[in-house]
Amino acid sequence: MLGHNGAVSTVNAKNAQQATDANGQSLNPEEPSEALRERYAQLSDRVREARAAYYVHDQPTISDAEYDALYRELEEFEALHPELKTNDSPTQEVGGEVGAAFSPVTHLEKMYSLEDVFSTDELVAWLERAQQQVEQLPGAPEVAWLSEVKIDGLAVNLLYRDGVLVRAATRGDGTTGEDITHNVATIKTIPQRLRGEGFPEEVEIRGEVFISSQDFRALNEAMVEEGRAPFANPRNAAAGSLRQKDPEVTARRPLSMFVHGIGYARGFELTTQSAAYDVLKDWGLPVSPYSRVLRSVPEVLEFIAEFGDKRHSLLHEIDGIVVKVDDRRTQFRLGYTSRVPRWAVAYKYPPEEVNTTLLDILVNVGRTGRVTPFGLMEPVRVAGSTVEMATLHNQDVVKAKGVLIGDTVVLRKAGDVIPEIVGPVVALRDGSEREFVMPTECPSCGTPLRPAKEGDVDIRCPNAETCPSQLKERVNHAAGRGAFDIEALGEEAAKALTQPVPLDAPDGTDLSVPPLRNEAGLFDLTPEDLRNVQVWRDTRRTVTDPDTGEKVQRVTQQLVPYFWTKPTKAKPSVPSKTTEMMFAQLHEARNTDLWRVLVALSIRHVGPTAARSLAVAFRSMDAIRAADQETLAGTDGVGPVIAQAVREFFEEPWRRNVVEQWTRAGVRMEEELDESTPRTLEGVTVVVTGSLEGYSRDSAKEAILSRGGKASGSVSKKTDFVVAGENAGSKLDKAESLGVPVLDESGFVQLLEQGPGAFGDVTAGADENEGE
Missing domain, CATH: 2.40.50.140 (Nucleic acid-binding proteins)
Incomplete structure (x- = not known):
């Protein structure tokens, strides 16, 4: 959300003393010049224009990151030249302006913005400073931090009288907002009457109106289908929806709201902010599920890291974390500046x-x-x-x-x-x-x-057979980690093998024919085949500028050998070290697992999971090739779509030739059964999330599959076990919500060795087939 409604960012005074403007000019001469005054006016106008485009017109013209940088530049300018700062400066305002389309209404209690910080160092400094201020208060309790996600939505103030919703307004400038009561009344999650009893006769409830990420995508697709311009982001979609003159249009928009605070409420007291959330929920108001009371700064930092990892899997978009002193009396004693509370701060994630x-x-x-x-x-x-x-x-x-x-x-x-x-x-x-x-x-x-x-x-x-782009991608895929794992054969090498620069030898010999016309010849290549392959490369050289006489660097393109070294007077051209490595790895790849060969063939829909299933079920390429579609489809983890793709692959003569030529070159086409590995996980579905000390992602998956289990990428009711390592994210949350057994790394080792029986009768059954 743009600058959190123009929130104030923390300015480092030392850095401000050395500040320069966007053109690199010093901002602190001895006396403000006319040029500085003009620069200040331009900065102020640019911030106002961006703010109006964002808040009033719902059509942002710059990104949040650009706005934050511009706003901080204005702050630094004013810190250096306070005599230029005016009362109507954007830094002296709480939030956006009030538009002319709706009636202005005055909030019973001012709606403040939040101070923004943009790094964990700034956040830690803010938290430590706030904690010191609290400790200086007589009889203050131990500080607890209510931490919650910062919703990228539109701030709204709801006014209830005797439990009935009588008015809804935007934040506006913090004192005066726009009356959007009729539009807010169409939002299904906002109750027209509070539930229960015990609420004040008159109470203001603050929150954020938003559109979920999923609903936003569907809304924009519908807008384009109707020939209308799509919204730039969910926040502006929500704001534009709330500012419709016709409430029926608003009613058709998928708006939601989470409330997060109480404004005016005479005679109503609560001990903590977190308790207020419980009360709001009891009144039937929607409260965010993404909040937590924390007892230390390290816990707050962990919370920020956790939601930073899973921010795009949440219900709605977020752009940061809000941290508040939880104790309500302490909030009151810390008070406010003219623009922000001294008891709350907004940490903003780096711009995405x-x-x-x-x-x-x-x-x-x-x-x-x-x-x-x-x-x-x-x-x-x-x-x-x-x-x-x-x-x-x-x-x-x-x-x-x-x-x-x-x-x-x-x-x-x-x-x-x-x-x-x-x-x-x-x-x-x-x-x-x-x-x-x-x-x-x-x-x-x-x-x-x-x-x-x-x-x-x-x-x-x-x-498919001779298209240069397809061939390059297939060769690169065959060399990938999930296939032959030939590290020295990357994308550039694949392009050089399939699409070299056309070149004629001095004797007129055509050297433009690529070493590979299709992937069938991959294992038949020799270093000599690659001697004349050349590519364009950028080269830097130092030259004298004819105008200035200075030494400058020029970048030019030059044809150079790709797989062989460039010859010199002292040394002839020879295969490069990388080329030697590539041929060594090609030799080792001939003895790879059958499932990797299947992946390397680029059969449509056949990824590592289906390839492993086929290799385990049929044991050889000949058996897979001979199987009919029904038999293939009956294989666990395959199904009719993959089975059809496999049959279509072997019906193409040139594709069969690839298999046959690789076989003649010594590529192993049969699966070797490792009798030493016990099949402890037959029919068991395991999901691994987070990082494990003793296993990489690939080795953990291999350990599961080699024991007959299924390594799934998603958690469902049919998942048998979830293995959670460090920094486990949303998959762990889903496992706990579904009651799926969760193991740590030692439990994973025990599961591999002894099977599910080591944990009693807790398995849920095999997971459903998943697409590749």
Whole structure:
């Protein structure tokens, strides 16, 4: 949520003394100049414009991260030049302005914003400072911290008289908000009358209105289908819905609310904030399930890390954690500044959403021929890395998101998750944007594109055997960790093997023929076959600038050997160390497990789980090849879809040739039964979550499968055991809610050795088949 309604961020005075503006100019000359005054006015105006776009018009023009940086720059400016700060500065306001579309209403008690901190160091400093202030209060209790997720929604104030909802208003500027009573009345989770008794005659209840992540996706798809611009994020979808002039439109929007505080309530006293939540729940009001009372700063930091890991699996979007002093009397004694309470703080997670320009939409052809659009963007840093590409899945997704080439788009990247284009910033369109048109021919080989079967959303290149893009992806896949595990054969090497730079030898010999025309020849390659493979590489060299005479670096492209070293006067060209490693690993891969060979063949839908099931059931490639579709489908973990894909694979002559050529090259096509490993987990489904000291994710899965068990990736009622290591997340929560037995690492070892009998009759039965 944008600056938590313009919340105040912590400013380091030492850093402020050394502050510079966006152009690198010092912000603290001896006397404010006209240029500084102008700069201050520009900064203030930019913050006001961004705030109005976000809160009043529900069409944000910059990302939350950009707003926070801009707001902090303004704070630092004012810290250095307090004589320039005006009473109407954005830093002196609690929140957004009051729009003209709805009647203004005055809150019975002011709605404050929260102080924002952006690092755990800042948070720890705030908590320690607050704790010291509490300890100085006579008779103050030991500090307990009520910690809860910071909902990315719209702050709303509900007024109940004699238990009946009589008014609902936005936060506005903290003192005056907009009357949205008729629209809030359409939200099913907000009671029109409080339940029970004992509530004050007049009480203000504060909370956040939001749209769940799942409902937001469905809402945006429906908006695009109707030819309307999609919302940029769930918060603005909620705000836009609440500001509809027609309550019937609001009623059709999937709005929800969680309440988190009590404002005006004469004569009503509670000991703790957490107790207030229990009371609100008893009155029939919806309270967030994501809160916890903690007793120490380390526990607060653990809470932040926990919800940082699972923030995208929650019901709604969050952008941080709010930490409050739980004791209500202590809150009152600590009091408020003019803008924020001294007893609460908002920690904001590092930005996972930024704005950037969508330069183009291109397509990629994958190993199964699927043609996938992806966005090419102006490079931007988000979630710790620089991103310039993001998948768009298929043409229907492009349409559903409503993005146009040239748009400013909202880009999200959560940790190691693949970057996602959330949607366009419609307010910034200038008419130069254009629609994406899906190609009708394969960009790699020119073959007309078509769906694999009628009704498919995805379109594919049917030229599976010789399409260069598909071949490159299949070779890269075959060398992957889940297949032959040839570390020295990565994506660049796969491209060099299948798509080398066209080149003619001095004697006129055509050297442009790639070493691999399909993957059948992978194990027949020799170092000599790769001698002439060349690729373009960026090279840096220092030159003298003709204008300045200074030494500068220039980047140029140069053709260089990929698999062999570049010859010199002292040394001839020889296979590189990486190439030698690649051939050594290819030799070792000939003796790999049968299931890995099945994965390496790129049979559609056949991933590691189905491949293991086929290898265990049939023991050899010949037996799998000879089996009919019904027999294949009857194999545990396979089913009719995978069975059909396997039969279709072996019906293709060129695919059969791959298997036969690998067999002639010495690749083992039979499963060796390891009699030394007991089958202790036959029919048992195990889910491993978190990190274990003695097992990697792959080795834990291998240990389960080699004993006849099923290693599932999700928890259900049919899961038999969940093994929880360090930092176990939502899977552990779900296991506990379903009553699935949970084991630690020592229990996992016992399960592997002795089977489920070691824990009594607790198994729930085999899990349902899962797609790959």
